[in-house]
Amino acid sequence: MSVAKPLPHDAARLHVTGQARYVDDIPTAAGALHLAFGCSKVAHGTLQSLDLAAVRAAPGVVDVLTAADLPFANDVSPSAHDEPLLATDSVHYVGQPLFCVIATSHLAARRAAGLGTAKIEPLPPIFDVETALAQNSRFEDGPRIYERGQANTALETAPIRLSGQMEIGGQEHFYLESQAALAVPGEDGDVLVHSSTQHPTEIQHKVAEALGVPMHAVRVETRRMGGGFGGKESQGNALAVACAIAAMRTGRPCKMRYDRDDDMVITGKRHDFRITYDVGFDATGVITALDVRHDTRCGWAQDLSLPVADRAMLHADNAYFIPNMRVESHRLKTNMQSATAFRGFGGPQGMLGMERIVDHVAGHLGLDPMAVRERNFYATGAAAPPQSTHYGQEVDDFILPGLIAQLKDSADYDARRAQVDAWNAEHDVLKKGIALTPVKFGISFTLTHLNQAGALVHVYQDGSIHLNHGGTEMGQGLFQKVAQVAADRFGVPMAAVKITATDTAKVPNTSATAASSGSDLNGMAVRIACDKIRNRMAAHLAELHQCNVAQIRFEDGYVITPAQSYTFAEAANLTYVGRVGLSATGFYKTPDIRWDRIKGEGRPFFYFAYGAAISEVVIDTLTGENRILRTDILHDAGASLNPALDKGQVEGGFVQGAGWLTMEELVWDDAGRLRTHAPSTYKIPAASDAPDIFNVALWDGENRADTIYKSKAVGEPPFMLGMSAFFALSHAVSACGPDYPDLQAPATPEEVLASIARAKGV
Amino acid sequence: MSNKMHIKMNVNGEEQEFLAEPRELLIHTLRERLDITGPHIGCETSHCGACTVTIDGKSVKSCTMFVAQANGKDVTTIEGLGGPDDLHVLQSAFKEHHGLQCGFCTPGMITRASKLLEENPNPTEEEVRFGMAGNICRCTGYQNIVKSILAAASELQAAKEAAE
Ligand code: FES
Numbered sequence A: 001m002s003v004a005k006p007l008p009h010d011a012a013r014l015h016v017t018g019q020a021r022y023v024d025d026i027p028t029a030a031g032a033l034h035l036a037f038g039c040s041k042v043a044h045g046t047l048q049s050l051d052l053a054a055v056r057a058a059p060g061v062v063d064v065l066t067a068a069d070l071p072f073a074n075d076v077s078p079s080a081h082d083e084p085l086l087a088t089d090s091v092h093y094v095g096q097p098l099f100c101v102i103a104t105s106h107l108a109a110r111r112a113a114g115l116g117t118a119k120i121e122p123l124p125p126i127f128d129v130e131t132a133l134a135q136n137s138r139f140e141d142g143p144r145i146y147e148r149g150q151a152n153t154a155l156e157t158a159p160i161r162l163s164g165q166m167e168i169g170g171q172e173h174f175y176l177e178s179q180a181a182l183a184v185p186g187e188d189g190d191v192l193v194h195s196s197t198q199h200p201t202e203i204q205h206k207v208a209e210a211l212g213v214p215m216h217a218v219r220v221e222t223r224r225m226g227g228g229f230g231g232k233e234s235q236g237n238a239l240a241v242a243c244a245i246a247a248m249r250t251g252r253p254c255k256m257r258y259d260r261d262d263d264m265v266i267t268g269k270r271h272d273f274r275i276t277y278d279v280g281f282d283a284t285g286v287i288t289a290l291d292v293r294h295d296t297r298c299g300w301a302q303d304l305s306l307p308v309a310d311r312a313m314l315h316a317d318n319a320y321f322i323p324n325m326r327v328e329s330h331r332l333k334t335n336m337q338s339a340t341a342f343r344g345f346g347g348p349q350g351m352l353g354m355e356r357i358v359d360h361v362a363g364h365l366g367l368d369p370m371a372v373r374e375r376n377f378y379a380t381g382a383a384a385p386p387q388s389t390h391y392g393q394e395v396d397d398f399i400l401p402g403l404i405a406q407l408k409d410s411a412d413y414d415a416r417r418a419q420v421d422a423w424n425a426e427h428d429v430l431k432k433g434i435a436l437t438p439v440k441f442g443i444s445f446t447l448t449h450l451n452q453a454g455a456l457v458h459v460y461q462d463g464s465i466h467l468n469h470g471g472t473e474m475g476q477g478l479f480q481k482v483a484q485v486a487a488d489r490f491g492v493p494m495a496a497v498k499i500t501a502t503d504t505a506k507v508p509n510t511s512a513t514a515a516s517s518g519s520d521l522n523g524m525a526v527r528i529a530c531d532k533i534r535n536r537m538a539a540h541l542a543e544l545h546q547c548n549v550a551q552i553r554f555e556d557g558y559v560i561t562p563a564q565s566y567t568f569a570e571a572a573n574l575t576y577v578g579r580v581g582l583s584a585t586g587f588y589k590t591p592d593i594r595w596d597r598i599k600g601e602g603r604p605f606f607y608f609a610y611g612a613a614i615s616e617v618v619i620d621t622l623t624g625e626n627r628i629l630r631t632d633i634l635h636d637a638g639a640s641l642n643p644a645l646d647k648g649q650v651e652g653g654f655v656q657g658a659g660w661l662t663m664e665e666l667v668w669d670d671a672g673r674l675r676t677h678a679p680s681t682y683k684i685p686a687a688s689d690a691p692d693i694f695n696v697a698l699w700d701g702e703n704r705a706d707t708i709y710k711s712k713a714v715g716e717p718p719f720m721l722g723m724s725a726f727f728a729l730s731h732a733v734s735a736c737g738p739d740y741p742d743l744q745a746p747a748t749p750e751e752v753l754a755s756i757a758r759a760k761g762v
Numbered sequence B: 001m002s003n004k005m006h007i008k009m010n011v012n013g014e015e016q017e018f019l020a021e022p023r024e025l026l027i028h029t030l031r032e033r034l035d036i037t038g039p040h041i042g043c044e045t046s047h048c049g050a051c052t053v054t055i056d057g058k059s060v061k062s063c064t065m066f067v068a069q070a071n072g073k074d075v076t077t078i079e080g081l082g083g084p085d086d087l088h089v090l091q092s093a094f095k096e097h098h099g100l101q102c103g104f105c106t107p108g109m110i111t112r113a114s115k116l117l118e119e120n121p122n123p124t125e126e127e128v129r130f131g132m133a134g135n136i137c138r139c140t141g142y143q144n145i146v147k148s149i150l151a152a153a154s155e156l157q158a159a160k161e162a163a164e
């Protein structure tokens, strides 16, 4: 069995020796050219003219492209065709690409790009939620509303009623490898594009449109990314399209990688949200009614904002059954980077809003928030019929109560909460806080047709196996997990399986590797392809030996018939000589899902993934500085395909989530310029910021849904475990005064200080 | 452009000689001129550590150094530490203890860690965390990176004791 083993990452040996190739490491033929964008310095306006004489005259410059030079589609949007590669007559944010320099080196291109000037007649920009609402600047014609029960009447009759608001900041992906693409022109108008992308098919599609050729003329290959996190789902389109156009124009390989500054200024980030709520509950903390409103700034183009905002609505309940619940979501168009996919895809913002409501209710009643959580959980156990979410999906796999009991026990939660309170009573300057937060995250793309995947498997006559599928590798370990599936189906050692780069010429029409779906979808497609070949091999050997197919086993590198056992290589060769095909495709689509996103009704998710975390923090009440002292996590990965890689996802997800809520802050100035556009001003967690004590375990249990080897998706859900750090801070601040601290995210030292003042009522 | 300078340096045990603009960044020299692509570019502003190399026994972020400053020096990159078939103790520790995900930070991490363990052969977990704070990783949450370094440290210690 190769599944369920904690094998290292498939390319670990190459990574530790610096031999693993990223796009920027691919050797190019002499004469390769490099690209850089010249960008708008104005947030909103009419583009009147570009003066590019100095750019063209700069050393190393071969050509400069503007919108007028683009031969076909000028569009890199993944959704609404509202995102030109190069601006035409209007500009919509500071950082929008206006022209593209093609030069002999990366530095020459960047230097020259700085020499262009644009005449832009400014128009009033829209930055904040109020202005966007006042001017009805939004995507879709109005808000989306999902409702179950009668939230507003139930609020009227609720024993206690509370309202509040929370601002949730965005987040820069900060994948360590910035966006990159390389296009190599081929014969007869063909082009090969290497792209650091989570979505090779979309790159292929956009490049084909831009070149005015069918998709078959464009091949996209992605071996790996140096991190993605959703930031490479659509944001790589511009680079790949620009490189392809430049390569066709010049006949030379063309490469583009964003400088870190450019990457931060040009590309989209996590959506920020304002959550406004009106909640009704009783004196024990049971919530009976909730009306919650989401206002999210989507930036200038639609990109993936609609499904992101939908997913936020779908997670506005987190783990709680609220009989009367209404969610209203406004997707606002603003003159900023176009916010995009980021691990959790809106889910974290929706969930954080709900956890904040629970925290506020508990604060109001003077209860441990954990008690309020437990009183509102979805029903569980055979006795209780499954309850439905506010969008009508039955929660029939709710394992959180058992999972949380185990976590509380292993982390000694109750005793430690009492100790924290006692410690706080004796300390004035430093205050501690502890919180347990749960996660329930829906798995599947909410756009139902994306829940499909393909694979291509070849067995060669020497018994070696070539494995390909539509998923991309960004560090999450997908390639290894899927290879473990293939090795298991054939009963061969891992070394027999060759993992190959994602390639649109091998598996077509793939979905983005996103929504945590990589292993679920591609693992199944690979299993189906492998089983086709295995069955053919077995049928051939059964015929040779006049035995029953069911008697043939594939184990430990052997194919065993009742009469004789062959090495896998011998069996492959025999099958080949018997003129039986040893190549197969596999195709899988997720069963049992349906979703009407306008009505907000259906069963959008195949299943839910669960987890819970306990974090303990300490704050300095004089400076607002804080750190995480200890975190304990129990996370549900089903029957894990590879527990080591899955634990890695949990640890990394938690730290990234805690970073989002405690230290990562995006700041734009009044002119719409992103001021935090470099790692000097935008801080992500360093090794010294991770928890001092960090215990992570996987929940021991199978997925009840019929997934690949009963495993569960694990890419996104652990990100939301970072909420425990935020609510531990809220607890610590609560110890400073009688009032609810009303902590906003991110809880930077400044924000912690401000919330201490609120808690003290000053 | 004018003013090229004659540069000589030893990279991973090999003498290299070439003409370069003195203000060329060492990371560009390594990656573009010498095709040594193990050190990566994560920020080019000295904040991420992906480009870390060792120069005359010290950890240096090669995006903060001009090639002229490296003239006459010994430069070791991840490639000089060990290859796929002869992994350095730290390299196998990162592999076995899952000290990487996307791998982009890994060459810089390991190169930095190799110096950290020379500076402090027997570090505590906290010393590792602070000693590595100049190298950022967006994927792992650092837990397995710290584990890998501590495992390598005890292995190196054990080997040293055995040799004594
Ligand atoms: S590239 Fe040198 S420190 Fe980031």
Ligand code: FES
Residues within 6 Å of the ligand: A176, A226, A227, A475, B099, B100, B101, B102, B103, B104, B105, B106, B136, B137, B138, B139, B140
């Ligand atoms: S493994 Fe991806 S940045 Fe460290």
